[in-house]
Amino acid sequence: MSSYITKWLAPVGLAFLLVACKPADINGASTNGEQHLTGNTMGTYYSIKIVGLKAARVEAIQSSIELRLDKVNQQMSTYLADSELSQFNQLTSAEGFSVSADTAKVVTAALQLGRQTEQTLDVTVGPLVNLWGFGPDERPVQVPSAQQLSQAQAQTGLGHLRVEYALDGQYLYKAIPELYVDLSSIAKGFGVDVISEYLSEQGLTNHLVEIGGELRLSGHNRHNKPWTVAVEKPHNSDSRSDELVQQVLVAGNNSVATSGDYRNYYEVDGQRLSHTIDPQTGQPITHNLASVTVIDPSCMIADGLATALTVMGPEKALAFAEQHELAVYLLTKTDDGFRVDMTSAFKKYLRG
Structure with missing residues (x-):
């Protein structure tokens, strides 16, 4: 599903x-x-x-x-702290992060599908999922405010994620330190x-x-x-x-x-x-x-x-x-x- x-x-x-x-x-x-x-x-x-x-x-x-x-x-697990994806999510710098060919392939496909579907598929949407209470955080007791939504949206977006293929391997890059990638979709x-x-x-x-x-x-x-x-x-x-x-x-x-x-x-x-x-x-x-x-x-x-x-x-x-x-x-x-x-x-x- x-x-x-x-x-x-x-x-x-x-x-x-x-x-x-x-x-x-x-x-x-x-x-x-x-x-x-x-x-x-x-x-x-x-x-x-x-x-x-x-x-x-x-x-x-x-x-x-x-x-x-x-x-x-x-x-690609986000529940294993030492997985490739989790290590990338924990990264706070803009440096390239080396990943396997498989992880690069899946992220590349996610970016391509995101562009083709006008970003209705967005693997960086985790902060919004958490804000609305469907992530690992506790369910909110009230609807998030406009300010909370704006802050969470500022931490998402496929434009902040990039895959680079080089002679020595494949690398993921994030343009903002808060970017969090979830490939569950x-x-x-x-x-x-x-x-x-x-x-x-x-x-x-x-x-x-x-x-x-x-x-x-x-x-x-x-x-x-x-x-x-x-x-x-x-x-x-x-x-x-x-x-x-x-x-x-x-x-x-x-x-x-x-x-x-x-x-x-x-x-x-x-x-x-x-x-x-x-x-x-x-x-x-x-x-x-x-x-x-x-x-x-x-x-x-x-x-x-x-x-x-x-x-x-x-x-x-x-x-x-x-x-x-x-x-x-x-x-x-x-x-x-x-x-x-x-x-x-x-x-x-x-x-x-």
């Missing part, structure tokens, strides 16, 4: 808005040649189905998967891509990789059919499992990411405050867009786009997605339930 304040890479569980495969009770359970590997990572779970993986290789493959996930965590998708690409390199091209609801599909399932997944219907926590499916998809060799905003909120001074912050206003979004699902070859890109489109709102998001030929599915809350909108590029993925 994409969100500016998702506790990605933190020791907490995450709600998710995409129904795929539920974690198995026992790691390595095999049915008709399909292995199901599960575990914990990035503050949530991973669930991976692999067709054609022999039982003798399960332990080695799962060990390699977890090493790669731990590496991403050590690079894009890097979990990157983790999915890392694992999917690793499995393909191992000759395991038929697989489904999920981390906390973000998915990447490749090849076919154990029945030699394309993988199917489903967009979750907005619901209350006590809803029955047969009420959860909104739309079944056959997404092919693609990734699927969903961002939602229908459950995570609180009230202050009689105002309903969404957990999703609009970087341009510095305030929680006020529109009724409940969830956005994006299909793209890259889970990292799908993850970031889902967040950016959620900030835009239903009309602007749909127009933007059509203009850029994106495969996008929107659910908007109305007085009569939820309205469905989708782009032309999305329709080919619907299962009848």
Whole structure:
């Protein structure tokens, strides 16, 4: 789930808005040649189905998967004080800070998506998230003042962040010492891509990789059919499992990411405050867009786009997605339930 304040890479569980495969009770359970590997990572779970993986290789493959996930965590977590990203956030000078190629790649993608979406995706928005009480700080007892908002906004902005590629490596730069980068809206998708690409390199091209609801599909399932997944219907926590499916998809060799905003909120001074912050206003979004699902070859890109489109709102998001030929599915809350909108590029993925 994409969100500016998702506790990605933190020791907490995450709600998710995409129904795929539920974690198995026992790691390595095999049915008709399909292995199901599960575990914990990035503050949530991973669930991976692999067709054609022999039982003798399960332990080695799962060990390699977890090493790669731990590496991403050590690079980009904001909850590990010694991660690359945390060390950069603690930096108070304008000097270049050396980072891995992976971290530079994800920050570069975040900057590019930020520019393409008119900065509705902004990985520097953390001070505003904290101000409104959705970060690690305590929830405020009143709506922030205009002065507080102005001060927090002065500490944010993609224009203050830069990536430089040199012969000796990659470097991050911050133009203001207070700049704080949080990659939770894009890097979990990157983790999915890392694992999917690793499995393909191992000759395991038929697989489904999920981390906390973000998915990447490749090849076919154990029945030699394309993988199917489903967009979750907005619901209350006590809803029955047969009420959860909104739309079944056959997404092919693609990734699927969903961002939602229908459950995570609180009230202050009689105002309903969404957990999703609009970087341009510095305030929680006020529109009724409940969830956005994006299909793209890259889970990292799908993850970031889902967040950016959620900030835009239903009309602007749909127009933007059509203009850029994106495969996008929107659910908007109305007085009569939820309205469905989708782009032309999305329709080919619907299962009848």
